[in-house]
Amino acid sequence: MTKLIKVSIDGLEVEVPDGTTILDAAKKAKKYIPTLCYHPDLKPTANCGLCVVEFENMDATKRACSTPAWEGMKVITNSNKLRKLRKSLLELILSNHDVACPTCDQNNKCELQDLANLFNVDDSIFPKILKKRPLDLDSFSIVRDSNKCISCGRCLIVCQEIQTVYALTEGGRGFDKVITTSFDKGMYDSPCVNCGQCTVYCPVGALREKNHKDFVWEALLDKSKYVVVQEAPAIRATLGEEFGMNPEEVTVGKMYAALHKLGFDRVFDTNFSADLTIMEEGTELITRIATGGTLPLITSCCPGWVSFMETYFPKRAENTSTCKSPQQMFGTLVKTYFAEKEKIDPANIVSVSIMPCTAKKFELARPEMKDSGYQDVDYVLTTREFIKMIKEAGIDFATLDEQKADNLMGAYTGAGTIFGATGGVMEAAIRTAYFVLVGKELDDLDIKAVRGMTGIKEATLTIPTKDFGEIKLNVVVAHGLSNARQVMEWVESGEKDYHFIEIMACPGGCVGGGGQPYGSSIADRARRGISLYKEDKDLPKRCSHQNPDVNKCYEDFLGKPNSEKAHKLLHTNYFERSKLNGEIIREITHKH
Amino acid sequence: MYEKIFEKYSPKKDNLIYILHDIQDQHPQHYISEDAVSEVSEYLRIPFSHIYGVLTFYTMYSTKPRGKNVIRLCESPPCFLKGSENVLRKLKKTLDVKINQTTKDGLFTLELCACLGVCGNAPVMMINDDVYGNLNDEKIDKIINKIRGEK
Ligand code: SF4
Ligand code: SF4
Ligand code: SF4
Ligand code: FES
Ligand code: FES
Numbered sequence: 239m240t241k242l243i244k245v246s247i248d249g250l251e252v253e254v255p256d257g258t259t260i261l262d263a264a265k266k267a268k269k270y271i272p273t274l275c276y277h278p279d280l281k282p283t284a285n286c287g288l289c290v291v292e293f294e295n296m297d298a299t300k301r302a303c304s305t306p307a308w309e310g311m312k313v314i315t316n317s318n319k320l321r322k323l324r325k326s327l328l329e330l331i332l333s334n335h336d337v338a339c340p341t342c343d344q345n346n347k348c349e350l351q352d353l354a355n356l357f358n359v360d361d362s363i364f365p366k367i368l369k370k371r372p373l374d375l376d377s378f379s380i381v382r383d384s385n386k387c388i389s390c391g392r393c394l395i396v397c398q399e400i401q402t403v404y405a406l407t408e409g410g411r412g413f414d415k416v417i418t419t420s421f422d423k424g425m426y427d428s429p430c431v432n433c434g435q436c437t438v439y440c441p442v443g444a445l446r447e448k449n450h451k452d453f454v455w456e457a458l459l460d461k462s463k464y465v466v467v468q469e470a471p472a473i474r475a476t477l478g479e480e481f482g483m484n485p486e487e488v489t490v491g492k493m494y495a496a497l498h499k500l501g502f503d504r505v506f507d508t509n510f511s512a513d514l515t516i517m518e519e520g521t522e523l524i525t526r527i528a529t530g531g532t533l534p535l536i537t538s539c540c541p542g543w544v545s546f547m548e549t550y551f552p553k554r555a556e557n558t559s560t561c562k563s564p565q566q567m568f569g570t571l572v573k574t575y576f577a578e579k580e581k582i583d584p585a586n587i588v589s590v591s592i593m594p595c596t597a598k599k600f601e602l603a604r605p606e607m608k609d610s611g612y613q614d615v616d617y618v619l620t621t622r623e624f625i626k627m628i629k630e631a632g633i634d635f636a637t638l639d640e641q642k643a644d645n646l647m648g649a650y651t652g653a654g655t656i657f658g659a660t661g662g663v664m665e666a667a668i669r670t671a672y673f674v675l676v677g678k679e680l681d682d683l684d685i686k687a688v689r690g691m692t693g694i695k696e697a698t699l700t701i702p703t704k705d706f707g708e709i710k711l712n713v714v715v716a717h718g719l720s721n722a723r724q725v726m727e728w729v730e731s732g733e734k735d736y737h738f739i740e741i742m743a744c745p746g747g748c749v750g751g752g753g754q755p756y757g758s759s760i761a762d763r764a765r766r767g768i769s770l771y772k773e774d775k776d777l778p779k780r781c782s783h784q785n786p787d788v789n790k791c792y793e794d795f796l797g798k799p800n801s802e803k804a805h806k807l808l809h810t811n812y813f814e815r816s817k818l819n820g821e822i823i824r825e826i827t828h829k830h
Numbered sequence: 831m832y833e834k835i836f837e838k839y840s841p842k843k844d845n846l847i848y849i850l851h852d853i854q855d856q857h858p859q860h861y862i863s864e865d866a867v868s869e870v871s872e873y874l875r876i877p878f879s880h881i882y883g884v885l886t887f888y889t890m891y892s893t894k895p896r897g898k899n900v901i902r903l904c905e906s907p908p909c910f911l912k913g914s915e916n917v918l919r920k921l922k923k924t925l926d927v928k929i930n931q932t933t934k935d936g937l938f939t940l941e942l943c944a945c946l947g948v949c950g951n952a953p954v955m956m957i958n959d960d961v962y963g964n965l966n967d968e969k970i971d972k973i974i975n976k977i978r979g980e981k
Contacts, residue, residue: 404877409886420882421864421893428879818868818878 243309246294248316260291260302260313269315272324272353274331275390276303277439279760281399283391287327288353291315299323325357333364335442336385342443343622347756349441350388371416376426378603379448379596379752380437387417387444393436400745401719403546405430417444420818427819431545433719433743434596434620434752447596447753450617451627457588457617458501465588466576467502468568468647469493471509471658472594472748473621474773475766480625480755481635485765488655488773491640496628498641504576507643508591509650511568512657512666514791515539516782518808519561519663520670521799523738527709532556534729534736537663538810539563541601542743542752545815546719548826551726552814555826557739560809564657565591565598566607568647569614570807575795576646584612592619594658594751597743606829609807620753649787652683652774659767660717660747661688661695664740668699668713669781675703683780688713689771691746691764693721713738718745805829832869841874846884849874850891859895860939889943896939897932899977903955906945912952917965918942921955924974937978 240255247267254263259282264271275286284304291302294312299320302313314320332354339345354361374382394417397406405428409418419428437445457463474493479485497505523535538544538559547554562570568591573584591598595618601607602615619627628635642648653669656662665685672680687697695715702708714736716725722741728734744750746763749770755762774780782788796804811829813822835852839845853866862885871878885891892900903909903918918929921940925933932939948954951963962973 398877398880404879407879407883409883411887420867420879817871818864 243307245307245309246312248314249312254307256306258307260300260305260307260311261289263307264291264302264313264315271302271315272356273303274349274353274388274441275392277392277441277759280392280395280439283395285389285391286331288324290320290323292317292320321357325359326363328354328357328359329361329363331388332359332361333366334368335388336368336370336383337361338386342386343446344440344443344756348443349757351442374419374424375448376424377430377432377448378426378600379432379434380425380430381446381448382425383444383446384416384418385444386442388442389415389417390441391417392439392441393417393445396435396439397430399720401431401433401435401743402723403429403431403433403719406436423819427821429549429815429817429820431542431549431719431743431820432597432600432752433542435744437596437752438750438754438756438758440756447620447622448599449623450599450619451623454588454590454617454619454627457590462586463588464503464582464586465501465590466504466506466572467497467590467592468506468508468511468565468572469497469592470565470594470748471512471655471662471770472751472754472766473592473624474655475658475749475769476594476621476754477625477635479762481628483636486769486772488769489635490773491642492635492638494643495638495641496633496635499633499638500627500631502590504644505641506568506572506647507650507654508564508568508593509654509657510647510785510787511564511571512539512654512663513651513782513785513788514567514808515561515564515657516653516663516666516670517788517792517799518567518804519559520667520674520782522559522561523667524671524674525800527737528706534739535559536739537667537741539657539663540597540742540744540748542595542597543719543722543741544812545597545600545820546722546743547726548813549815549817549820550723551730552812552826554726554729555812555814557729558812558827560805560811560827560829562607562808562810563598563601565593565618566601566614566810567808569602569607570610571647571791571795573610573612573614574807575791578795579646584610587612588616589614590617590619591615592621592624594621594748594754595744596620596752598753606810621751622753622755625755645787647787647791649785651782651785652777652780653782654785655777656770656774658748659689659770660742661685661690661715661740662747662770663742664688664713664715664738666782667738667740668711670783672701673781673783675701675705675709677704679781684775688715688740689767691760691767693718693745694725711738712736713740715740717742717747717750719743832866832873836873843874843876846870846874846876846881847888850881850885854891858898859936860897860900861892861895863893889941892939892941894930895932897937899937899957900939900941901955901957902941902943902946904944904946904953905942906949908945908949909952909954914953916967917953917955917970920967920970924970938974 250267274288282304289302292314371384474488577584598618653666699711749766750763811827
């Protein structure tokens with residue numbers, strides 16, 4: 239048991255466990271201390287100084303976010319001296335900041351803007367010392383505007399410690415300090431895996447996604463184009479919170495209605511291809527087990543993970559499922575299966591996907607993603623861009639009447655919807671693999687051991703198969719790339735023996751994706767995951783092999799799972815990438 | 831290419847700054863190239879970008895090729911009070927470069943640095959490993975011409 243200490247916050251006595259920071263102790267006393275660089279999910283960088291506090295019994299100031307409280311401490315959270323200090327800190331920051339709020343992506347969400355406004359800061363007090371630097375525009379997924387960067391250091395913690403990618407670093411020092419990439423070459427020439435976590439945690443508008451929204455509008459308003467849209471599972475778990483609705487409910491019907499209203503010609507659902515992915519990946523798993531193929535099998539639905547694997551663990555390409563991500567499977571089918579059925583020239587189809595993810599913007603541009611004969615997916619909108627579009631069109635989301643997805647590629651099961659949360663792909667795959675191996679459905683479809691926010695979740699499942707007796711399946715689920723790195727190190731050293739591994743680059747899985755609303759915390763991610771599991775529980779069909787549209791697609795078009803045609807259209811291969819700049823070094827696995 | 835240097839130091843992270851130092855010294859253009867960073871990153875198993883951060887934190891390292899003679903003029907207050915600004919103006923004019931640039935003939939690079947610890951002789955500059963103090967226009971001409979003559 240940690241010992242409790244007594245502290246006083248503005249005269250209010252509270253008891254907190256030893257080691258608690260002054261900031262957390264103040265929270266316990268319901269006292270607000272302004273912060274800027276601090277974020278509750280991240281270890282404090284203590285860069286901004288805004289959280290300074292004074293003491294009744296000591297002549298000193300300390301940073302509340304990073305200083306542990308001590309027995310007998312008497313904190314003053316606000317005083318004329320502190321206010322003045324905080325105000326000039328903000329003024330100093332603004333003197334080195336490109337103040338361009340109306341055009342900034344973080345307008346109304348920006349933590350700096352908020353504070354500057356609360357403190358009535360005058361940004362003309364200090365002369366502008368900002369040395370303008372060019373925007374970093376070359377990445378497929380992320381735009382970096384160093385003129386807005388306030389050097390809070392959050393993105394460094396995220397990229398280096400939570401994701402262990404080390405794309406971002408600090409260059410120079412003092413007034414010349416900038417957050418940059420090695421040799422200042424930009425994100426495109428770095429090992430960035432496009433996960434976008436840095437954009438979610440940036441308190442200002444210095445990191446954002448590459449905009450595809452204008453292209454999508456252009457396509458929607460172009461009469462000669464046939465615009466088809468798919469939406470990832472995580473989207474329906476996020477829209478509610480952004481439009482002032484109950485954040486614990488998914489908003490499927492309203493989401494479809496909004497898309498129809500925006501003018502999409504066909505509104506389908508990525509959950510359809512999530513189910514399809516399970517048919518392909520589940521079959522691959524069973525074949526590998528039955529024929530003594532390479533194990534463990536690792537999921538491949540996350541393009542952030544795929545890039546990370548290609549960069550840091552290229553030898554694991556042979557373990558990584560050959561399945562494309564649900565987004566890309568969907569894209570290929572839109573321009574083949576759907577185009578054929580509807581007799582539409584695929585050249586006129588614009589295929590849009592709405593994703594919680596920035597890595598999908600990179601994925602769509604991978605040169606091999608053209609199996610339909612065209613670029614399989616044309617544009618990816620992040621959740622943030624989609625929300626902006628709804629607002630731009632003046633749609634009152636909360637009051638929309640619910641609608642359905644369109645036929646052919648719109649049906650989905652509970653297994654498809656839980657893809658959006660960490661552990662979901664694993665659970666969905668087990669449901670179907672069990673059915674195929676045993677010949678009947680699992681008694682209890684809830685596989686709780688792989689749910690939840692623990693970074694690495696292991697489980698051993700006993701499966702009484704028809705053909706080769708009882709087998710024990712060791713599975714593990716990791717989310718956040720530092721956890722993925724740990725699991726890969728165990729696999730490579732032989733310390734752990736797994737059959738099947740699920741990896742998602744983003745903490746919490748796609749509900750915590752890099753394209754989700756700015757500031758999404760661990761708590762937000764956990765809540766969105768729970769809403770997806772709730773939706774799953776309420777759906778009439780909860781296993782991918784029960785999806786009628788998927789079964790029809792096999793009957794009418796693909797043949798059976800892992801057929802030659804399925805391989806040609808729905809599977810892919812991997813490359814080794816440079817740790818220095820992400821460049822392709824060589825092809826490691828080949829497409830059959 | 832850097833085996834000789836790596837032999838001197840065990841692959842411990844603490845050795846990073848020494849290794850970088852040796853690499854820079856060994857290079858005729860006094861700088862640390864991307865290739866070098868990449869090899870050090872492999873040897874010490876430290877991320878590339880981390881080494882880049884260290885490189886740019888310390889003014890003694892350069893990531894760009896530098897002249898054969900690196901001039902580092904002290905810009906700390908004691909030298910400033912004794913006229914380091916005039917010295918800077920003179921150097922810029924004589925060499926026809928700006929700060930952090932290299933002369934066209936590749937002979938000189940002009941840089942600024944913090945106190946060199948010989949403030950008694952302010953204003954002070956270093957050229958490679960040699961210290962020159964009590965600088966004035968005349969003295970600067972002499973020093974520069976001498977080096978130009980040696981080439
Ligand atoms: S997108 Fe991910 S990998 Fe790229 S810089 Fe940001 S945090 Fe690092
Ligand atoms: S880019 Fe954003 S998160 Fe990173 S240091 Fe700058 S302000 Fe902070
Ligand atoms: S976890 Fe999901 S949102 Fe994050 S990079 Fe992977 S696919 Fe994209
Ligand atoms: S919030 Fe504590 S130093 Fe920035
Ligand atoms: S101030 Fe210039 S040498 Fe000390």
